[in-house]
Amino acid sequence: MNISEETYIQERLEDQINWYDKKSMHSQRLYKRLKGIVTILSASIPLFVGLITEFKFWATIVSIIGVTITAIEGWLSLTKYHENWIEYRSICETLKHEKYMYLTKTGVYETENSFKVLVERVESIISKENVNWANLNNNQNGGIRNG
Template sequence: MDKTTFDKYLDDRYNKQLDYYRQASAKNQKRYKLFQWILIVLSALTPVVAALNGIKSGAINISPLINVNLLVVIISSIVAILTTGLKTFNYQELWVKYRSTYEKLKPEIHYYNFNIGPYAATGVDKESVFVTRVEAILDTEHSQWPPVKSLQNTQDQSGDPDSSKK
C-alpha cells in the first residue's frame, strides 16, 4: 500500500472512527450517569416526601398545602420511567462497548509507528497490516450488534427510513 493511500485511510477512516467511538462512549457515559443520579435522588426523596403526609409544623398542617400522595405517585412514576429508559436504551452497555472499541483502536497507530508486534516483522507491509488489524477490530464491534440495531443504524446514516427496502 502506498503512503498516500495509507495517509488517506488514516484521515478518512481510522481517525474518524477513533473520534466516533470516543464521542459515542462519552455521550452514553454522560446519559447513564445523569439517569443514575436522578434515580438516586428521586429514590431517596420518595420516602421523605411520603413521611411528610400528616406532619404538622406548629399550627400549619403540611398535607393540605401539598398533595403529598400525588407527589409520591409522580416521583415514583418518574423513577419507573427512568429505570425502564436505562434498561431499554442500554446506556451503560453502549458506553462500555464503545470505550472498549476505542481502547482497542487507540494503540494501533503506536504499534505501527514504533514497529511493535506484527509491525516488527521483516519484509511485512506495515500499512496493510495496520488496515487489516483496524478493520478486524471494527468488524468485531459491528458483528456484536443485533440485526435490528444494524438496520436502525443503516437508516440513521442514510436519513431515509425506507432505505432498507430499496
C-alpha cells in the same frame, strides 16, 4: 482500491477513533445524568413519605416520583447507555492502541507488511463491533422480519 497509509490513518482510523470517542462520551453523559436523577428521586421518597400523614398531596408526589423512576430505568434498559459507553470506550482505546503500535512498529507491526496488518486488524475490530450491534438489535426486537 489502493489508498496510502496516511490517507487510511486519517480518513478511516482517526475518523473511527473520533466517532467511538464522541459516542462513548455521549452515552456516559446521558447514563450518569439519568442515574443521578434516579438516585435523587429515590432518596427523596422517604422524606416525602414522612410528610404524607400531614399533607395528603404528598402521596401523589411520591406516586409521581415512583412512576418517573420506573420510566427512567425502563428507558436506560432500552437505550443501553451504560453498555454503549463501555463498549464504545473499549473499541476507541483498542483502535488507539493499534494506531500507536503501528506508528512505533512494535508487536505484530514489526514486519514488512505492517500496513496490511493494520488495515486487517482495524477492519476486523470495526466489523466485529458492527456484527455485535446488529445481533444486539436483532435480539432486542425479537428478530428481524422480512417485509
